[in-house]
Amino acid sequence: MPIQLTSQAYCKMLLHTAKYPHCAVNGLLVAEKTKEKKKDGHSGPVLCVDCVPLFHGTLALAPMLEVALTLIDTWCKENNYIIVGYYQANEQTKDSRPNQVAQKVAARISENFSEAAIVMVDSSRLTMSCFEPIVFIHDHHENKWKIREVTTDAFEDWSEAQKITSALLVGRSYENLIDFDNHLDDLRNDWTNPTINKSVLDLC
């Protein structure tokens, strides 16, 4: 079943993109692990409750990506999360197609979650007002990544996501967003972004 985004997941993706306008950025999307499986094998949409911003700049190198995946995997197990998707914003604002890096990481995620999705952020449409969703969601069908039309259904609550993201962009909260690269530069930088999570909660 297709993924759905919470306000927290959406706004942190956009904050990451806004923090490094001149770079490509990427990150992982996580959902809560549910044990229930309906008899016919179908469950509701997978709700991405959070995202973990990974890198900015050069995305195509393996070692730190592997470290990040391992550490975040451990964090997921402790919090009953599962990695369900991957997001990326390309360096070229006019290009929002998933490239080799995106497909490789998504393939890796698919090993643990068969319906892993790629979310591409269209940074050419990034505005302060966030009047429309600027993500493209890609699902894996028959060995190909197919783009899915994004409506407000792709969000748990679009108007809330819009309001919160806009407020945080205007307030320049992206200056305090921490990605895994920042963490590697200084271990005290917390890639779970508790401060931003709190701001999101306060605005809900």
Place this chain on the structure above:
Amino acid sequence: MASLSEMYDVGWEEMRDKLRKWREDNCRNSEQIVDVGEELISEHASKLGDDVWIIYEQVMIAALDCSRDDLALTCLQELRKQFPDSHRVKRLTGMRLEALERYDEANKHYDAILQEDPTNTAARKRKISILRAQGKSTEAIRELNEYLEQFVGDQEAWHELSELYINEHDYGKAAFCLEELMMTNPHNHLYCEQYAEVKYTQGGMENLELARKYFAQALRLNNRNMRALFGLYMSASHIAASPKVSAKVKKDNIKYAAWAAAQINRAYKTELLTATRELSGGKLFNRTYY
């Protein structure tokens, strides 16, 4: 609206020093540079002495990043008045055209500079940046290679080329660029570490062992480089886990990985204030990887 100096209680000297530090570190924190620089030049230009010109340049470039064409033009006009025939200022005019995506005009502009001065490296590099901005990676790589045949000592160019190759997944050529940089900068731990990352990504036992060696070298040069430490752990673990290695190589790499894991745990314990983060970092590296 309150000025920056009022809000943060900083004097103009501190603002000037901040700008200098950002110049020296080559930071691209353009919004902050615009905030600080705009106030500095509008309120304190007379106090800055000759520094004012380099600050105009710095603020102008930051203004371009922030779509502040008004501010960029102000700075540019001051610089043009002061240095009417300067190629350095002409380059800034070109950069403004680039920011406005008027690439053809920008290219003509740089070509004019090169007509007058064929050795002007800045203009040549801007032309290559335009290719990158337009997504023309293959052409950018070709032009940059030609440039480096002439200007073989330009480190910024070698690094840019390594980035372009990495983005094209041409890790072998990226490694070559980083080798050039390591040769001329043997004490730079960042180049060592990046080289190791490229080798690791290339894969294969030989490259993994090289990666491990260069991660270790980076650590010797800077024992606080966390990427090097993690990289050492990952490469040693992969080598030890491979069925193709001899018992001795396996044993040695288990030792290296264990050492790296202990250092990582220590780093997390010393740097971190919250127990939960400590736990995540510690837990992972207490269990054996393979």
